[in-house]
Amino acid sequence: xxxxxxxxxxxxxxxxxxxxxxxxxxxxxxxxxxxxxxxxxxxxxxxxxxxxxxxxxxxxxxxxxxxxxxxxxxxxxxxxxxxxxxxxxxxxxxxxxxxxxxxxxxxxxxxxxxxxxxxxxxxxxxxxxxxxxxxxxxxxxxxxxxxxxxxxxxxxxxxxxxxxxxxxxxxxxxxxxxxxxxxxxxxxxxxxxxxxxxxxxxxxxxxxxxxxxxxxxxxxxxxxxxxxxxxxxxxxxxxxxxxxxxxxxxxxxxxxxxxxxxxxxxxxxxxxxxxxxxxxxxxxxxxxxxxxxxxxxxxxxxxxxxxxxxxxxxxxxxxxxxxxxxxxxxxxxx
Ligand code: 13P
Ligand code: SF4
Numbered sequence: 001x002x003x004x005x006x007x008x009x010x011x012x013x014x015x016x017x018x019x020x021x022x023x024x025x026x027x028x029x030x031x032x033x034x035x036x037x038x039x040x041x042x043x044x045x046x047x048x049x050x051x052x053x054x055x056x057x058x059x060x061x062x063x064x065x066x067x068x069x070x071x072x073x074x075x076x077x078x079x080x081x082x083x084x085x086x087x088x089x090x091x092x093x094x095x096x097x098x099x100x101x102x103x104x105x106x107x108x109x110x111x112x113x114x115x116x117x118x119x120x121x122x123x124x125x126x127x128x129x130x131x132x133x134x135x136x137x138x139x140x141x142x143x144x145x146x147x148x149x150x151x152x153x154x155x156x157x158x159x160x161x162x163x164x165x166x167x168x169x170x171x172x173x174x175x176x177x178x179x180x181x182x183x184x185x186x187x188x189x190x191x192x193x194x195x196x197x198x199x200x201x202x203x204x205x206x207x208x209x210x211x212x213x214x215x216x217x218x219x220x221x222x223x224x225x226x227x228x229x230x231x232x233x234x235x236x237x238x239x240x241x242x243x244x245x246x247x248x249x250x251x252x253x254x255x256x257x258x259x260x261x262x263x264x265x266x267x268x269x270x271x272x273x274x275x276x277x278x279x280x281x282x283x284x285x286x287x288x289x290x291x292x293x294x295x296x297x298x299x300x301x302x303x304x305x306x307x308x309x310x311x312x313x314x315x316x317x318x319x320x321x322x323x324x325x326x327x328x329x330x331x332x333x334x
Contacts, residue, residue: 004303011306015104015291017299027298031055034301041074042297043089045081046236047258047289052080052297059262061236062134063151063329069093070326078301079308082107082288087138090308091319098308101296105288107135109221112191113170115139121167125187128165131156132321135193136170138310142317144169147325150220150235152334154178157186159328173197177220177227195256195286196221200278204229207252211273217242218254218275226254243267257283258290 002010007017021027032055035042043065044056053059058068062085069077069089076097079086084107086100113136122130122143132144133153141147148156157166157178166184168175170191179186196219204226208216217239218230227233232242236259243251243263253260254275263272277284300306 007299008303008305011103015306016102016296017303017305019299021295021298027294028055031294031298031301034298038076038301038304039074040076040078040301041072042078042080042301043068043072043085045085045258045289046240046262047256047286048080048292049258049290049294050261051294052292053258053261055294055297056080061149061151061238063149063235063334064237065089066092066134066149066322067326067329072096076301076304078297080292080297081105082110082286083308084110084135084137086308087310088134088322090310091138091141091315091322094310094312094315097304099300099304100306100308101293101300102291103306105291107288108194109133109135109171109191110137110140113137113140113189115143118169118189119143121189125165125167128167128187129160130167130169131186132169133171133174134322134325138314138318140170141321142314144321145324146328147321149325150174151237152325152329152332153220154181155332155334156325156328157182157184159332171221173223173227174220176224177233180224193221195284197223198277198279199223199226199254199275199284201225201229203276203278204252204254207273207275211250211252213248214250214252214271214273215242215246215248216252216254216275219256222254230254239263240266243270243272255284256286256289258285 007019042056078099082105090098129145166186168186169189172188175188215231217232250271
């Protein structure tokens with residue numbers, strides 16, 4: 001069994017503390033104990049595995065998590081999500097320890113926008129302001145004017161003067177959806193989420209025929225032909241709230257499957273059918289989000305590693321557009 005010193009030695013190559021854990025240990029109880037001892041908070045995205053959601057102090061979508069990270073009094077934040085989310089929490093909390101159970105939990109959408117390439121793209125469009133989806137690196141945030149999430153992107157765009165020219169990055173599907181909703185013509189960066197791009201239109205069409213009473217609910221990171229079949233389009237929290245409010249008893253859920261855990265918990269009498277991807281799998285998991293496990297989270301909280309660190313100049317530059325988003329979200333009651 002690797003001891004802590006060996007695990008630390010291999011941390012940068014592995015991305016997490018690779019140690020065996022006694023299978024008899026009650027991880028749920030241990031995590032609760034450590035949280036109290038260290039005044040730590042666990043923030044989890046809805047795409048995390050059910051066990052992680054069950055030990056989290058707060059579960060949310062990207063906006064909810066950023067808002068919670070900004071307000072927390074905890075000394076330590078364990079971010080059960082992907083790297084850009086933990087990085088955002090660090091940008092907002094330079095004095096707190098921010099931990100991510102697996103440093104390799106990245107994001108294909110964030111990776112689709114390298115800052116150096118984006119800078120060259122941005123320079124081709126003088127007079128445009130840059131609205132960037134929170135799913136991006138700190139370097140991309142530093143090149144942006146306003147950060148947005150899928151919860152507030154449309155409202156933020158609507159709040160800008162009609163003649164304001166805009167670059168929207170990195171998600172072309174969300175950007176195209178907002179262009180359609182608002183009648184704008186934002187310049188779009190050509191990035192996408194690997195999870196939301198692989199839903200199968202054919203399989204979804206067949207599912208709809210087999211479940212004619214089911215409502216189709218979809219995340220705006222999906223491609224346009226999929227969104228065209230949806231009864232409701234919204235962020236992860238938006239989708240969850242819709243399942244509570246809408247009287248339908250059956251929903252076809254076109255987003256990452258992690259959200260089904262809360263949907264089922266909040267609506268025990270309703271049925272949720274995950275929309276299938278364009279491959280042989282029945283469900284659609286984000287391989288990055290699912291790198292975090294309860295075991296890695298326990299070790300991360302116990303040994304306070306891996307930790308997110310950041311250059312202060314970059315942090316300050318990346319904070320400005322995040323602050324703008326939080327200020328606008330509060331103004332719009334989001
Ligand atoms: P939201 O959390 O804004 O719904 O975005 C989903 C997502 O893909 C997060 O990585
Ligand atoms: Fe990134 Fe998509 Fe995974 Fe979200 S679901 S973390 S956008 S790859």
